[in-house]
Amino acid sequence: xxxxxxxxxxxxxxxxxxxxxxxxxxxxxxxxxxxxxxxxxxxxxxxxxxxxxxxxxxxxxxxxxxxxxxxxxxxxxxxxxxxxxxxxxxxxxxxxxxxxxxxxxxxxxxxxxxxxxxxxxxxxxxxxxxxxxxxxxxxxxxxxxxxxxxxxxxxxxxxxxxxxxxxxxxxxxxxxxxxxxxxxxxxxxxxxxxxxxxxxxxxxxxxxxxxxxxxxxxxxxxxxxxxxxxxxxxxxxxxxxxxxxxxxxxxxxxxxxxxxxxxxxxxxxxxxxxxxxxxxxxxxxxxxxxxxxxxxxxxxxxxxxxx
Amino acid sequence: xxxxxxxxxxxxxxxxxxxxxxxxxxxxxxxxxxxxxxxxxxxxxxxxxxxxxxxxxxxxxxxxxxxxxxxxxxxxxxxxxxxxxxxxxxxxxxxxxxxxxxxxxxxxxxxxxxxxxxxxxxxxxxxxxxxxxxxxxxxxxxxxxxxxxxxxxxxxxxxxxxxxxxxxxxxxxxxxxxxxxxxxxxxxxxxxxxxxxxxxxxxxxxxxxxxxxxxxxxxxxxxxxxxxxxxxxxxxxxxxxxxxxxxxxxxxxxxxxxxxxxxxxxxxxxxxxxxxxxxxxxxxxxxxxxxxxxxxxxxxxxxxxxxxxxxxxxxxxxxxxxxxxxxxxxxxxxxxxxxxxxxxxxxxxxxxxxxxxxxxxxxxxxxxxxxxxxxxxxxxxxxxxxxxxxxxxxxxxxxxxxxxxxxxxxxxxxxxxxxxxxxxxx
Numbered sequence: 001x002x003x004x005x006x007x008x009x010x011x012x013x014x015x016x017x018x019x020x021x022x023x024x025x026x027x028x029x030x031x032x033x034x035x036x037x038x039x040x041x042x043x044x045x046x047x048x049x050x051x052x053x054x055x056x057x058x059x060x061x062x063x064x065x066x067x068x069x070x071x072x073x074x075x076x077x078x079x080x081x082x083x084x085x086x087x088x089x090x091x092x093x094x095x096x097x098x099x100x101x102x103x104x105x106x107x108x109x110x111x112x113x114x115x116x117x118x119x120x121x122x123x124x125x126x127x128x129x130x131x132x133x134x135x136x137x138x139x140x141x142x143x144x145x146x147x148x149x150x151x152x153x154x155x156x157x158x159x160x161x162x163x164x165x166x167x168x169x170x171x172x173x174x175x176x177x178x179x180x181x182x183x184x185x186x187x188x189x190x191x192x193x194x195x196x197x198x199x200x201x202x203x204x205x206x207x208x209x210x211x212x213x214x215x216x217x218x219x220x221x222x223x224x225x226x227x228x229x230x231x232x233x234x235x236x237x238x239x240x241x242x243x244x245x246x247x248x249x250x251x252x253x254x255x256x257x258x259x260x261x262x263x264x265x266x267x268x269x270x271x272x273x274x275x276x277x278x279x280x281x282x283x284x285x286x287x288x289x290x291x292x293x294x295x296x297x298x299x300x301x302x303x304x305x306x307x
Numbered sequence: 308x309x310x311x312x313x314x315x316x317x318x319x320x321x322x323x324x325x326x327x328x329x330x331x332x333x334x335x336x337x338x339x340x341x342x343x344x345x346x347x348x349x350x351x352x353x354x355x356x357x358x359x360x361x362x363x364x365x366x367x368x369x370x371x372x373x374x375x376x377x378x379x380x381x382x383x384x385x386x387x388x389x390x391x392x393x394x395x396x397x398x399x400x401x402x403x404x405x406x407x408x409x410x411x412x413x414x415x416x417x418x419x420x421x422x423x424x425x426x427x428x429x430x431x432x433x434x435x436x437x438x439x440x441x442x443x444x445x446x447x448x449x450x451x452x453x454x455x456x457x458x459x460x461x462x463x464x465x466x467x468x469x470x471x472x473x474x475x476x477x478x479x480x481x482x483x484x485x486x487x488x489x490x491x492x493x494x495x496x497x498x499x500x501x502x503x504x505x506x507x508x509x510x511x512x513x514x515x516x517x518x519x520x521x522x523x524x525x526x527x528x529x530x531x532x533x534x535x536x537x538x539x540x541x542x543x544x545x546x547x548x549x550x551x552x553x554x555x556x557x558x559x560x561x562x563x564x565x566x567x568x569x570x571x572x573x574x575x576x577x578x579x580x581x582x583x584x585x586x587x588x589x590x591x592x593x594x595x596x597x598x599x600x601x602x603x604x605x606x607x608x609x610x611x612x613x614x615x616x617x618x619x620x621x622x623x624x625x626x627x628x629x630x631x632x633x634x635x636x637x638x639x640x641x642x643x644x645x646x647x648x649x650x651x652x653x654x655x656x657x658x659x660x661x662x663x664x665x666x667x668x669x670x671x672x673x674x675x676x677x678x679x680x681x682x683x684x685x686x687x688x689x690x691x692x693x694x695x696x697x698x699x700x701x702x703x704x705x706x707x708x709x710x711x712x713x714x715x716x717x718x719x720x721x722x723x724x725x726x727x728x729x730x731x732x733x
Contacts, residue, residue, distance in 0.1 A: 011320050011528055011601070011602075011603075012320060012321075012601070012603055012604065013320060014320055014321040014399070014400040016604070017320060017321045017603060018321070019605075020564060020603055020604055020605040021605075023564070023605035024542070024564045024605050027542040027543045027562055027563070027605070028542060028659075030542075030543050031542050031543050031618045031659060054593055055592055055593040055605075056562070056605070057543075057545065057562075058593050058594060059545070059547050059550065059552070059555055059558060059560075059594065060545040060546070060547040060550075060560075061547065061550075063543075142391050142393070143392075143393045149390050149391050149392065150388050150389065150390050150391070165388070166388075168388070169725055169726050170414060170418050170642045170717075170726045170729070171418060171726070172417065172418050172421040172422075172715070172717055172726070172729045173421045173422060173711070173712070173715045173717075174422075174712075175656055175657075175715065175716070175717045177656065177717065177719055177724070177725075177726045179719060179724040180724060181724065192391075193391070193393070193402055195393050195395070195400075197395070198400070
């Protein structure tokens with residue numbers, strides 16, 4: 001008969017286990033890659049990555065710089081926070097912007113105010129080429145979206161930055177393979193196995209500081225397609241829109257034109273965790289206008305080099 | 308009381324498990340049911356699925372659509388790669404690896420099994436133990452998954468008949484005995500109706516055991532029962548000589564994860580393969596000192612003596628050495644689309660160490676359907692064989708059966724850089 005009974009050995013809590021796995025992944029990147037970089041947006045997932053990097057490498061400096069791909073469509077609180085945090089950690093921050101790619105003509109906009117999330121891929125690939133990065137560390141999680149649920153922790157990209165979901169490297173145990181030829185690179189995802197709730201619990205436990213827009217605040221919004229669209233210079237109210245002043249918070253940060261806040265009065269991390277635990281709606285569906293276009297839109301963008 | 312304290316307390320760590328079965332066994336439905344009944348299926352995912360189901364002309368929401376990911380698979384209606392899903396209960400966090408059942412995708416199951424601590428093997432109650440059941444069981448056994456739950460599904464289609472369940476159970480046990488599979492549990496269920504998954508339902512009252520979720524909630528986590536000898540492969544050496552803090556100029560931190568066992572400050576250690584000795588001076592993480600480090604914990608070790616240690620070295624406790632060897636004998640699963648060529652050299656990566664390797668001999672190839680041993684000169688994708696390798700550099704190894712971390716390796720093809728093989732040291 002079964003021996004499915006508990007043994008009295010010391011073991012890690014689920015957060016400790018996740019933290020330890022992420023540290024292991026970061027150290028494998030440092031051990032295997034010649035010129036890695038950590039993608040840092042100022043968003044909560046990348047702030048968690050920075051804390052994990054501190055745990056992995058202090059008292060030494062990070063064995064990689066930080067890179068931000070600036071869409072030019074930002075909430076200034078997030079950009080200010082990005083700069084503050086990099087400075088506080090005394091680590092090198094590289095910023096490359098989609099605006100520059102537009103000026104170079106490598107990004108061509110269909111309309112001047114269209115969302116720039118997908119154009120980040122071009123600027124990212126240009127930065128990878130400029131600095132010769134062989135690995136980009138990112139804060140993507142498998143629970144965010146269906147296509148991500150199948151991505152490897154060390155995900156191979158060819159010289160065009162493309163992800164081929166049908167031809168992924170086998171990844172067994174925790175034996176990661178970061179070998180690439182010149183021009184190719186690896187995207188490494190240390191928090192692949194974390195969920196949104198895990199991230200919030202970790203932020204609370206580690207007392208990680210966040211940009212203010214993650215907490216409930218009053219903001220002018222209009223309701224569009226079941227989502228809230230903030231009224232900003234880039235996204236002005238259209239004729240016939242009803243502008244409401246609501247208490248909202250952001251669950252993800254990204255391009256202003258396609259990142260929607262949720263109605264919330266959660267003004268502390270503890271209240272956000274409470275809402276997150278009780279929530280019945282997944283992160284991206286609720287807050288990313290561009291993911292709603294088609295069921296397979298994330299997979300399509302990833303194939304083209306999106307993070 | 309703060310909000311955090313009111314959250315369900317996750318006190319039983321994390322369990323990684325694997326589901327194996329074919330499309331027809333209702334595997335995707337089972338996972339969908341687990342996610343659904345544990346309230347982890349969130350509202351808008353359901354909306355999207357409801358729309359897809361309408362398009363396909365299905366009447367009820369098809370739970371299996373929750374686990375299908377990639378476009379190609381949606382087109383073919385099958386799962387062709389490993390998918391990872393997450394859910395949490397009041398007690399535990401779960402990572403589910405969903406591996407496809409088709410024969411040509413053995414490599415996916417091996418991949419999914421490599422990190423799992425429990426396997427759910429699905430059997431269709433109408434069909435009983437099939438060739439694929441044996442294949443899945445053998446692979447779970449080969450990959451060292453310590454706990455197997457045989458889920459006899461579609462009980463609704465055999466009128467919840469106890470005799471059918473008992474017959475399949477007896478058949479399976481007979482076969483499991485030939486492999487040496489020890490820890491097996493059996494459960495009758497209907498994934499479609501949700502009987503015995505999270506809720507007991509009312510139709511299988513003759514079964515007195517726990518529900519499927521009940522079994523998962525109480526299964527030991529991997530680190531509760533691992534090999535207890537201390538194994539610490541060094542991943543990275545921290546030497547902040549140029550730091551502004553003068554005290555750090557002599558700092559040498561050996562960074563890695565405790566793969567098994569535990570270590571305390573003052574313990575005497577042996578560094579492999581050099582066989583130098585020292586003692587643990589401190590255990591740190593992010594400026595915090597720890598008296599001990601336990602299995603699966605990522606830490607930094609500081610030693611009392613100035614010993615030359617670099618990435619790829621292994622720190623063990625004195626008297627608990629691994630085998631340091633230039634020759635390994637292993638069960639090898641070939642993953643590459645290009646067949647193994649015994650004339651070529653490959654790279655082997657084991658823990659944090661990498662070495663070139665040559666095939667010495669292929670002992671036999673195993674037919675995983677019949678478990679017959681066949682002669683072989685080359686190996687194709689999905690083949691499993693016993694093979695021996697000569698190594699350019701020594702590796703510090705334990706048998707895989709004793710230690711899933713120091714007993715495992717991958718084979719890399721240097722021309723493509725692809726991972727083409729997975730090995731379990733005998």
